[in-house]
Amino acid sequence: MQHHDVIIIGAGVSGLTCAKYLNDYGIKNILIEAADEVGGRVRTDEVAGFKLDRGFQILLTAYPEAERLLNYNLLHLQAFRSGALIRLNGAFSVMSNPFKEPTQVFKTLFSPVGSLSDKIKVLQLSNQIAAEPTQAFFDDHATDTLSYLRAYGWSETMIANFFKPFFGGVFLENELATSSNFFRFVFKQFYSGDAVLPAEGIGAIPRQIAAKLPANSLKLNSKVRKIEGNSVQLMSGEILTAKHIVIATDAQNADALLGRQLERAFNTTTCTYFAASRSPLTEKMLALNANRLSVVHNMCVPSDIAPSYAPEGQSLISVSTQGLDLFDEQKLTHKIIAELTDWFGEEVKTWQHLRTYHLPQALNQYRADAPPENLQISKNLYECGDHVSYPSLNAAMATGRAVADMIAGI
Numbered sequence: 001m002q003h004h005d006v007i008i009i010g011a012g013v014s015g016l017t018c019a020k021y022l023n024d025y026g027i028k029n030i031l032i033e034a035a036d037e038v039g040g041r042v043r044t045d046e047v048a049g050f051k052l053d054r055g056f057q058i059l060l061t062a063y064p065e066a067e068r069l070l071n072y073n074l075l076h077l078q079a080f081r082s083g084a085l086i087r088l089n090g091a092f093s094v095m096s097n098p099f100k101e102p103t104q105v106f107k108t109l110f111s112p113v114g115s116l117s118d119k120i121k122v123l124q125l126s127n128q129i130a131a132e133p134t135q136a137f138f139d140d141h142a143t144d145t146l147s148y149l150r151a152y153g154w155s156e157t158m159i160a161n162f163f164k165p166f167f168g169g170v171f172l173e174n175e176l177a178t179s180s181n182f183f184r185f186v187f188k189q190f191y192s193g194d195a196v197l198p199a200e201g202i203g204a205i206p207r208q209i210a211a212k213l214p215a216n217s218l219k220l221n222s223k224v225r226k227i228e229g230n231s232v233q234l235m236s237g238e239i240l241t242a243k244h245i246v247i248a249t250d251a252q253n254a255d256a257l258l259g260r261q262l263e264r265a266f267n268t269t270t271c272t273y274f275a276a277s278r279s280p281l282t283e284k285m286l287a288l289n290a291n292r293l294s295v296v297h298n299m300c301v302p303s304d305i306a307p308s309y310a311p312e313g314q315s316l317i318s319v320s321t322q323g324l325d326l327f328d329e330q331k332l333t334h335k336i337i338a339e340l341t342d343w344f345g346e347e348v349k350t351w352q353h354l355r356t357y358h359l360p361q362a363l364n365q366y367r368a369d370a371p372p373e374n375l376q377i378s379k380n381l382y383e384c385g386d387h388v389s390y391p392s393l394n395a396a397m398a399t400g401r402a403v404a405d406m407i408a409g410i
């Protein structure tokens with residue numbers, strides 16, 4: 001039987017972050033991971049020379065925890081042009097970020113996406129929350145995002161044409177039922193930093209954190225079956241003991257390990273990838289569809305942002321569809337091709353389908369009445385991960401660090 005100071009179950013971003021800070025504090029730990037690689041929901045597959053992130057994901061460089069933890073230079077981050085292309089009434093309109101591209105303000109203010117007053121309100125909110133520290137967002141009173149937007153005075157047109165497509169893509173739900181405090185937090189991150197992809201794929205983020213851990217402190221392909229007191233039993237039957245145990249799994253596995261019965265609800269997304277001989281977009285931007293009844297909710301060309309996502313001379317197309325309960329890969333692929341042929345013409349029919357990632361439990365639903373964060377379950381048992389906080393990389397990192405601090409007595 002092996003004994004450790006700390007056992008961390010799960011090598012997603014939260015578990016890796018916890019391990020990294022424990023090591024900084026000189027506290028020995030071992031990470032036990034069920035999968036064959038680190039990263040959890042943040043992984044990248046190589047397929048025919050393309051880098052396919054498991055679901056479309058971006059890093060927001062303004063995330064305070066990411067700034068503290070990651071070496072951005074070594075990730076060779078490649079930025080999207082700030083703002084978005086909105087597909088509306090058969091054409092694209094540009095919504096640029098006035099703080100990044102002041103010369104585009106005029107164009108954006110008068111685009112058909114919303115009224116002048118709507119766009120001035122965007123600037124107003126950006127100014128109001130520019131200096132707000134992260135915790136303040138989550139300590140504030142919250143409602144659902146849709147009610148918040150209406151109460152702030154945005155028009156139904158602006159909500160339908162901009163907020164639903166943009167934040168629907170962030171929350172992975174189209175109704176904007178997600179808590180307004182998360183909306184305000186994410187809004188600030190978009191307006192104050194860049195939306196980026198690491199050159200080697202989103203999976204480079206957990207790999208960078210893992211690279212800082214000592215050799216032999218990570219056990220892959222090892223699912224934990226149960227926790228009993230200060231011991232952990234793996235599926236193989238192996239038993240490990242520790243002074244402290246940290247559960248850094250996803251919500252459902254945490255519930256199973258704790259014997260906890262909680263009603264959980266998740267937001268679902270499906271990401272379909274295609275190889276194309278050239279990019280259909282002329283801007284390095286995310287393209288959002290104002291028509292949420294279609295199957296293309298947002299699309300982008302990751303290889304326009306980070307050319308290493310595709311082999312030379314080819315482009316990688318990523319299409320996201322939210323909330324598909326009934327999933328039929330072939331049908332979805334055909335529908336996407338049909339819709340995008342309407343957008344970009346017959347060349348879409350030459351695209352090669354590469355792979356589809358259907359993620360029914362991509363994010364935990366995060367509502368205004370979410371229970372307060374609880375990181376300590378009992379004296380020596382802790383829990384971290386986005387499911388105990390809000391659904392974002394920043395929360396996974398923040399809770400991982402907070403648990404390390406608690407164990408170190410900081």
Ligand SMILES: Cc1cc2nc3c(=O)[nH]c(=O)nc-3n(C[C@H](O)[C@H](O)[C@H](O)COP(=O)(O)OP(=O)(O)OC[C@H]3O[C@@H](n4cnc5c(N)ncnc54)[C@H](O)[C@@H]3O)c2cc1C
Pocket residue numbers: 009010011012013014015032033034035038039040041042054055056057058059060222223224225248249250253254269359361362363384385386387391392393394396
């Ligand atoms: C499609 C998609 C898009 C997203 N987009 C963004 C985005 O743009 N920006 C953003 O900030 N966030 C985004 N997120 C959210 C972000 O990915 C998550 O918040 C974050 O990865 C959660 O990390 P975690 O460590 O809490 O959990 P996880 O990543 O779920 O890690 C849990 C780990 O525990 C392991 N595990 C589970 N059970 C056991 C067991 N019994 N024994 C051993 N190991 C176990 C799992 O294999 C896994 O590796 C997105 C997520 C998805 C899925």
